[in-house]
Amino acid sequence: MRKRNFMLFVTGLLTAVMSVPTFAAVEDTGFSDVFADAWYADAVMYCTENSLMSGTDETAFSPNESMTRAMLATVLYRMDDSPSVTGTDHFTDTEEDAWYSDGVLWASQNGIISGYNNDTFGTEDAVTREQIAAILWRYAGSPETDVKADFSDEEQISSWAKQAVDWAQSSGYMSGTTGNRFNPAVNATRAEVAAVLMRYQAGQNVFPSESDTDAEQNVLVAYFSRWGNTDYGTDVDATTSASIVLNDGQQVGTTELFAEMIQDEVGGDLYLIQSSESYPVDFDDVVDKNHEEQGENFRPELISEVDLSKYDIIFVGYPVWASSVPTPVLSFLESADLSGKKIIPFCTHDGYGAGSSYSEVEQSSQNATVEQGLALEASEVSGAQETIDNWLKGLELNNLESNNHLAEEQTKVYITIGDAVLEGILYDNSMAEQFISQLPQTISMSNYGGREVYGGIDYDITVEGEGQLYFDNGDITYCPTNNTAAIFYAQTDHPNLTMAVYPIGQVTSDLSVFHDLPNRVDVSFEVADEISSKS
Template sequence: MRNLKRMGAMMMALVLAFSLSVTAFAAVEDTGFADVAADAWYAEAVEYVRDNGLMSGTSATTFAPNDTMTRSMLATTLYREAGSLAVSGGDAFTDTQEGAWYADAVLWASQEGVISGYGNGLFGTNDPVSREQIATILWRYAGSPSADAGQDFADESEIASYAVAAVDWARANGVVNGADGNRFLPRNSASRAEVATMLRNFLTIDGTEEPEQPSDSSRVLVAYFSATGNTESVANTIADLTGGDLFEITPADPYTSDDLNWTDENSRVVYEYENPEARDVELAEDTVDNWDEYDVIFIGYPIWWGIAAWPTDSFVEANDFTGKTVIPFCTSSSSGLGQSGDLLEELAGTGNWLEGQRFRGSTSEAEIQTWLDSLEL
C-alpha cells in the first residue's frame, strides 16, 4: 500500500478539486456514454476514470453523472486507486455484507482510518457522501492537521461537530470555496461527475496523464452480446467489480423481439439455427479501441440451442487473443455453459482460455464476486 506521504498528496489534490467552482476540461470528441455530452464540463474526467479502471458506467451506454456517490462507492473507488491490495480480517459494521462487491474496500477504508462508521455499528453503505463527510475524509488522509477557524460560513451552525475542524482546515488552506451567500452546504451530496472530476484532478495534478499503477495490475475488457438484457446485466456487474471497460457486441442488423421468438418456426433465430451459413452475423463494430492494452477479456453471451449466440462468433473471429486471458460467461435459465466456451476457444485459435461460468438472469452481485475471486486474476 502506498505510504502516508503518497496518501496525503492524493488527498490534498482531491481537496483542491473539492470546490463548488468546477474547473472546465477541454472538450472530447466522444465520451462513449449517451448521457455525457462531449462538451460537458466533466466529460474528460469521466473518460479518464473509465479508461483507468477507477469508475465504470452504470450500463454499457450510460454513466449517470448526476447520480449521487454513495459511501461504499467512494470507498471502492479510492481502494482501486490505491491498488486493491489484499486485506484480511473483518469489519465491525452491521450493515455490510461479507462477500459483497464493496466488502474489501470498506474493510480497507476502515482499517486505514480513512472512512469510519456512524458510531452505532453502521457504515452507511448506500448513503450518499456529503460535502462535510468528504472534507473530513480528506482531512484525515492529510493527517488531521490543525488550522485556525478563520471566517465562519453563513451556515456554520449546520456543520456537524465531527467535521468542524476539517472544514476549518479546508477553508484556511483555500481548498474549499463557499457557494453563493458564503454557504458551505455541508449536507449536499457529491455526484458521480464531481467525484470523477476530483479523481482526475488528483491523478493529473503533476501534469502527467497516467496514474501510478500497481505492477501486477491487469486491464480488463468485458465484451458481451445481450439479446434480452440478462447478459448485459451480468456484464455490467463484472465491469463494475473489476474496474473493467465494457464493449457491447451489436449486430449491424439488430434482433427484434419477433426475431428472437424461438417458438416461431419462421423467426430469424430459428432460420439461422436451421441454416448455419446464415449465422455469419455482421457486427456494427467488431474491433475494440486500444485492444492491445487489454490483458483480460471476459466474453458474455446467451445460450442458443446449447451454444454461444452466434453474433459472439463474429466478434471472436475478428480479434487476435494472443497473450490474453479469456474468460467466457453465459446467461441461461436452464442450459449450462456446455461446449460453448470450448467452441469459441477453437474458433479463436489464440489466447489462454479459462473455464467459463453460467449465470441466471437474477444472479446477485455476491455470486458474481465469489466467482471473480475464484479466478485469482
C-alpha cells in the first residue's frame, strides 16, 4: 500500500466538506488574476475562504490554467473522504509516493478514470470538457437521464461522452457557451472545474424537510413576460411564437410557464412585472426599444408595485433580449430595498443562453445575495421539469415546502435507543409499508462518520423509483445495495454518499442524542398505536 500524502497540493484541491455556496458580491478576491466581477469570483472566494482551494502562488489563482487528470483524480478521491487503497496501479507514467498516487489508484480501481491504451494514465494531460462530464458522471454512479442536450456542436461530442454530457447539462452542472456550443474538446480550466464541482456538490442537497407553516409568504416568484406586456391581438399563433406556449389548451407566456413550474415546487406568491407601456409585437422592434432604453439608462414605470419587505427569497424571471435583461425587470429590482434578500434569476432564451443578464441582475440587486440562475431555451420549457427540479435542489433555500413526504399520510412510530425514546414518522408509500410490516423490530446499528447510524435487516425491501445520494438530517432511509436501514443525523450539507438511499421516514424529535452514541447501538422501531394499545 502506498503511503498517503496529506500535503495540500499547490494548485489547490476541492473537498466534499462544502456547504451550498451563495453568490454574494465580491469586493476583493485577494488574487491579482481574479477580478471581483469575474463570473468565477464567487466560487474562487468560497473555495479559498473555506480552505478548499489555494492559489498557485501567494498572489495568483491561475483560473485559466488547465486542470490535469492527476489533479482531478485527487480532487474526487478527497471528495470521497480519501478511502484506504491497496495495491499498485499498472500505469507506466505514474510515480511511487507522488502527491497523486492514492487518488490515481483509487480512481482507476473504481472505474472513474481509466488510463490510455498504451498503459499510461496521462497524469499531466489536461482534462477536456467532455472528459469532465464523463468522469463526474461515473463518479456519481452513471445515473440515467431522459433529457437530451441539444448543443449546436452535438456531433463533435464523442459517443462515449454523450450520455454523461446529457446528464451534466440536465442536472445544471455544465452548460453551453456562446452559440449554444458545448466545446467538448476544449480543455477545462481551474475556474471551470471549481464551478462544476461546486454545482455538483450543491446538487446533492435538497430543501429542508422541516417547513415553516408561513414559508409560502417568504417566497415571491416574480416574472416579466411578453405575454402580458404586448398587445398581441386575438389571432396570435402560439406555435410560431417563442414567447407563447400552450399549457393545458391555454395560451400563456413562456417565462410565465417557467415561473409557474417554479412556484409548483417552492410555493410562494406569483407576480407579473408589467410595464405601463406595451411593447411592440415584432421582436426586432422589441430588441431595438430595449437597447434604446438601456443606452439611455431609462427605467420604465410599472403598472403596479408589490411590497417586497415580507419576502426573503425572490425569484426573478425574464426573457433574454439580445443578451440583455428587459428594462422593466431592472425597474422592479432597483425600486426596492433588497437588503438581506436572496435574488434568484431564471430566464428563457432562443438558443444563446443567459448572455450578460445575470451580471445585470446582480448589479441592480443592491445589498442582496444573488444565487445561481437557470437559463432555458424557450422551446424546451414545457418539458424541463426535471431540469428545474435539479436546479432548485442545488439552491440553499430554507423553510420551503418542497418536501412532499410530510404532506402524505404518515405512520407515527417510537424509536428507542437505550433510555431515550424518540418520535418519528414513516411515509405512506410501499417501501415504508414493507418496513412497517416488520415492526416491532430491533436493529443493531453502527454509528458511522458522525452523520448516521445504520444496520443490516434480514429481509428485502422492493424499491420504487430512483434512489438519491443526499439526505436531510433526521431521514430514515433504506439502502438496497447493502440491505440496510439508517438514520441520518448530521452533515446534510456535505453528504458524501457513494450508495443511493431511499427515504422511508423521518425522526421528528431532537437529534442531539445521536451525537453521543457508542460505536454500536441497538435501535428499536415500534408503531405508536401498538405501544398505546399495550399500555
